[in-house]
Amino acid sequence: MLRFHDYVLSDSCYKVRLLLGLLGLDHVRQPVDYYPGREHLQPRFRTLSPLGEMPVLEDDGLVLWGAEAVLCHLANAHDRSGRWLPREAEAFGPVMMWLAFAAGKLQALSKARETALFGAEGDLNAMRRQGRAALRVLEDHLTDRGLAGGTWIVGETATIADIAAFPAVALSHDCGIGLEDYPALDLWQRRVRSLPGFVSMAGIPDYF
Amino acid sequence: MTATEDRVALDQWYALGAMQDFRAGEEAVTRLLGEDVRIRCSTGGDIAVTAGTRKLPIRTDYGHLWTSLGSPARPVFDLPESREPDRRAVHCGPVRVRASGLRLIENFLDLAHFPYVHSDILGTEERPEVARYEVEQRRDVDELWATKCEFFQPKAAAAAAGGQISKYMYRVVTPFNVMLYKTAPTASDRWDVIALFVQPLEPALSIAHPFMLVIDDTSTDAELIGFQQMIFLQDKIVLENQRPLLLPLQPGRETPTRADLSSVLYRRWLKEKQWRFGVEEPTAIA
Numbered sequence: 001m002l003r004f005h006d007y008v009l010s011d012s013c014y015k016v017r018l019l020l021g022l023l024g025l026d027h028v029r030q031p032v033d034y035y036p037g038r039e040h041l042q043p044r045f046r047t048l049s050p051l052g053e054m055p056v057l058e059d060d061g062l063v064l065w066g067a068e069a070v071l072c073h074l075a076n077a078h079d080r081s082g083r084w085l086p087r088e089a090e091a092f093g094p095v096m097m098w099l100a101f102a103a104g105k106l107q108a109l110s111k112a113r114e115t116a117l118f119g120a121e122g123d124l125n126a127m128r129r130q131g132r133a134a135l136r137v138l139e140d141h142l143t144d145r146g147l148a149g150g151t152w153i154v155g156e157t158a159t160i161a162d163i164a165a166f167p168a169v170a171l172s173h174d175c176g177i178g179l180e181d182y183p184a185l186d187l188w189q190r191r192v193r194s195l196p197g198f199v200s201m202a203g204i205p206d207y208f
Numbered sequence: 209m210t211a212t213e214d215r216v217a218l219d220q221w222y223a224l225g226a227m228q229d230f231r232a233g234e235e236a237v238t239r240l241l242g243e244d245v246r247i248r249c250s251t252g253g254d255i256a257v258t259a260g261t262r263k264l265p266i267r268t269d270y271g272h273l274w275t276s277l278g279s280p281a282r283p284v285f286d287l288p289e290s291r292e293p294d295r296r297a298v299h300c301g302p303v304r305v306r307a308s309g310l311r312l313i314e315n316f317l318d319l320a321h322f323p324y325v326h327s328d329i330l331g332t333e334e335r336p337e338v339a340r341y342e343v344e345q346r347r348d349v350d351e352l353w354a355t356k357c358e359f360f361q362p363k364a365a366a367a368a369a370g371g372q373i374s375k376y377m378y379r380v381v382t383p384f385n386v387m388l389y390k391t392a393p394t395a396s397d398r399w400d401v402i403a404l405f406v407q408p409l410e411p412a413l414s415i416a417h418p419f420m421l422v423i424d425d426t427s428t429d430a431e432l433i434g435f436q437q438m439i440f441l442q443d444k445i446v447l448e449n450q451r452p453l454l455l456p457l458q459p460g461r462e463t464p465t466r467a468d469l470s471s472v473l474y475r476r477w478l479k480e481k482q483w484r485f486g487v488e489e490p491t492a493i494a
């Protein structure tokens with residue numbers, strides 16, 4: 001049985017919650033008091049995740065921490081269709097690239113959100129600027145994809161690249177960034193929300 | 209933003225956070241009513257709160273640090289449930305909201321949004337009706353009460369197994385501090401207490417300090433906190449998109465319905481107090 005260590009307000013954990021929903025996978029959810037309890041930094045949690053990084057997935061003895069690793073594993077081991085993690089050369093590399101983007105530059109929005117919500121340390125305006133720059137890169141990419149007749153970040157169907165990028169975009173409001181300046185992102189996030197099995201989270205507007 | 213001149217707002221107690229958040233030997237700077245407020249916690253654990261060179265009064269009721277920029281006429285309100293030994297005190301963690309604190313309190317008092325904002329948790333769109341409830345201004349203690357509130361809830365609390373008709377009471381003790389009493393899912397003859405203490409940083413920027421005194425020996429802290437945080441974040445996005453961000457008290461700016469009785473009373477109470485912080489400036493055209 002899959003055991004998923006989850007924090008309800010975490011955008012990183014939401015990536016995994018979303019893919020679990022889309023794949024329809026049964027799992028046991030273990031809530032973690034990330035805030036205000038900081039349970040993820042306690043020794044007990046660190047035996048699973050040495051940096052206190054969330055989310056964590058346990059699958060038949062395998063322990064994985066970090067959203068992107070978990071997404072790759074779920075798609076690799078539990079998606080019989082194979083479409084969430086395409087193996088063909090023209091798609092595999094780009095999916096990995098956008099996963100790294102979601103775990104890298106796009107994380108500025110995640111940090112900005114933590115500062116805006118919980119008063120975590122950091123220069124909110126600087127993080128917002130970095131976040132906007134990352135959104136611009138994804139916006140331009142999706143605009144190009146649209147001009148070429150594509151609807152998803154890579155290929156003809158949604159992949160874990162879309163899942164990894166979705167939370168930061170859909171929750172950008174939490175750090176004070178709306179999607180008015182990003183029309184391609186706005187269209188794309190609506191398409192993600194219409195996927196069968198989609199699960200939402202607190203803070204995602206459902207009026208767009 | 210500079211300090212407010214709203215005397216009534218200045219002469220109140222405000223929560224600055226849970227005591228456990230202020231660690232020995234550390235210093236924190238926060239805002240209150242448009243002013244910087246410094247909290248120093250000595251290595252011995254003594255706490256001092258200052259604004260500029262002024263030392264502010266402090267209280268530590270209900271596991272929270274309270275202060276005032278003025279001279280409160282009364283102590284921090286009484287919360288008798290805090291003395292019941294079998295209740296769990298749960299601090300849900302402060303959350304920042306870009307809206308007037310008065311909007312936060314008003315949203316907290318509202319039942320009608322449950323089916324739409326907290327769909328399939330605190331309400332369901334199939335049963336959106338707000339039954340008649342009673343409101344009362346208790347002048348002897350200067351509190352507002354809403355009683356006999358009932359609502360069908362698919363998942364009323366972290367420990368709720370299925371749908372139930374939840375009974376509610378609301379108690380507003382100051383314009384920025386409110387409690388709700390709600391049928392406890394595991395003890396039907398008692399009330400869970402969910403408090404919302406709002407720290408107004410600026411007129412349209414607030415920190416919510418949600419706090420619970422619950423009867424629940426099954427849920428973990430992570431479950432209880434996670435449930436409240438999820439509910440609160442669903443409210444936050446609505447609060448931040450309400451316009452105006454400040455609460456209008458002028459007649460005709462917003463139109464209440466019968467379900468908004470508690471909001472009508474709350475706004476009337478604020479007007480009676482000549483409260484101004486977090487209130488929309490009146491305009492010539494209503």
